[in-house]
Amino acid sequence: MTDYARQEHREFVAASRAALSDGKLQLALVRLTSTLTAANRRGYDSLPESAQVREQARQIKLRTLANLPRYLEQLEESVRSVGGFVHWADDARQACNIVCDIAWSHGVKRAVKAKSMTTEEIHLNAALESAGIEVTETDFGEFVIQLAKERPSHIVAPAVHHTRESIAGLLSNHLGEPVPDDAPTLAKTGRRILRQKFFAADMGITGVNFAVAETGTLVLVTNEGNGRLTTTWPRIHVAVMGMEKVIPRWRDLPVFLKLLARAATGHPLSVYTSLITGPARNGDLDGPEELHLVILDNGRSKVLASPFRESLACIRCGACLNACPVYRRIGGHAYGGIYSGPIGSVLTPLYSDISHNPHLPHASSLCGACQAACPVKINIPHMLIGLRELQHEKKRNFWEDLAYGLARRVLQRPWLYRLMGRLLRWTLRPLSRDGWCCRLPGPVAGWTQSRDFPAPTRRSFRQLWKREMKR
Numbered sequence: 001m002t003d004y005a006r007q008e009h010r011e012f013v014a015a016s017r018a019a020l021s022d023g024k025l026q027l028a029l030v031r032l033t034s035t036l037t038a039a040n041r042r043g044y045d046s047l048p049e050s051a052q053v054r055e056q057a058r059q060i061k062l063r064t065l066a067n068l069p070r071y072l073e074q075l076e077e078s079v080r081s082v083g084g085f086v087h088w089a090d091d092a093r094q095a096c097n098i099v100c101d102i103a104w105s106h107g108v109k110r111a112v113k114a115k116s117m118t119t120e121e122i123h124l125n126a127a128l129e130s131a132g133i134e135v136t137e138t139d140f141g142e143f144v145i146q147l148a149k150e151r152p153s154h155i156v157a158p159a160v161h162h163t164r165e166s167i168a169g170l171l172s173n174h175l176g177e178p179v180p181d182d183a184p185t186l187a188k189t190g191r192r193i194l195r196q197k198f199f200a201a202d203m204g205i206t207g208v209n210f211a212v213a214e215t216g217t218l219v220l221v222t223n224e225g226n227g228r229l230t231t232t233w234p235r236i237h238v239a240v241m242g243m244e245k246v247i248p249r250w251r252d253l254p255v256f257l258k259l260l261a262r263a264a265t266g267h268p269l270s271v272y273t274s275l276i277t278g279p280a281r282n283g284d285l286d287g288p289e290e291l292h293l294v295i296l297d298n299g300r301s302k303v304l305a306s307p308f309r310e311s312l313a314c315i316r317c318g319a320c321l322n323a324c325p326v327y328r329r330i331g332g333h334a335y336g337g338i339y340s341g342p343i344g345s346v347l348t349p350l351y352s353d354i355s356h357n358p359h360l361p362h363a364s365s366l367c368g369a370c371q372a373a374c375p376v377k378i379n380i381p382h383m384l385i386g387l388r389e390l391q392h393e394k395k396r397n398f399w400e401d402l403a404y405g406l407a408r409r410v411l412q413r414p415w416l417y418r419l420m421g422r423l424l425r426w427t428l429r430p431l432s433r434d435g436w437c438c439r440l441p442g443p444v445a446g447w448t449q450s451r452d453f454p455a456p457t458r459r460s461f462r463q464l465w466k467r468e469m470k471r
């Protein structure tokens, strides 16, 4: 492990510990994840053919990824044919430069932004601010974390770690006047601030949920309506899209729309689904004068060519976060990257460098709840194991090799397995009380740091089976 990786690992453990001892955060996480997990199940149940639709969505995504260059070229052509501009960005810096250049060349001083994980990934706000452009998040949760100078802690609920009181405090500081902490006042205050930002903005920035290659249509799915104001009021709209967001045909879109909101919040559809095909035309009541699409790679080509390609099928619904027993306890910030939860544990090391994020593939119990909740059935546990294997190949661990080598020898010899079982029972029994070992000794002590280990039974399964057979 490099020093940098060791430091990251220490930070992950420290952030997880801090999250576990934060009572308010624990309450917020339990409330959010339990509500959304139940909603996810209800959402799938409300669609009688959900199993087929999920499989269909998965197949569309996998087929698209297998032919990604072709669909991206088709998308570029379609967007240009309806009057839009298309830019290609290899990495985060290039994407930020493109957006800043568009802003400079149009004399943009203020921009508004709809919620977008891709723009978080490239740290666009920081780039715009250092270029002298004021940028305001317009999703209320994102606006709150912008005021708090934090990262989102959940894909669909970025400010889940905040309480009404902390939000009121942030708004009060921002306005320089006290803001009461009841929900209607907070919402009204947020709306009052953001309305002015919309009216003053020259540029609206969004992500893209889906981009239809055959028509050049950019699809935005939001719950607050801020996406519509962001894309219609300012004179320039810039959409930043991860290259995996393209879908081939118009008729593929309903398959994903049926699933996205159901998986995320249990609703049949999100409140707002905006379909944007080019800038405003003559006679249109609203819409931007110019539309720019920035197609971002930032490590995705590398993933596309790897055994982890399936991870690019993610439609960012957040369902795997809600289902994950690790995320449910430590929340999003402990993961250290923009993407958190099970899919974050796959994407963050893949987009950057596996050796920089050694803890992430291990931040999972591999229970499979993430895959069960995922609308496109991404096999996240399989990929986490694959990442662990890669880590192991890159840097072999003497003690791990020794432990697995010994385990192999024991498992190959039934007499040795029986002997070891007996030894283990003798060793653990004195450490057990009321059926549980609360503190294991030596190198396995970590097991019992936050949970108990079941005490061994008096007789082994084999002994019980033998006795049963004799009867």
Ligand code: SF4
Pocket (backbone or CB within 6 Å): 155, 263, 313, 314, 315, 316, 317, 318, 319, 320, 321, 343, 370, 373, 374, 375, 376, 377, 378
């Ligand atoms: S991996 Fe699946 S469940 Fe997780 S955010 Fe992506 S689409 Fe949703």
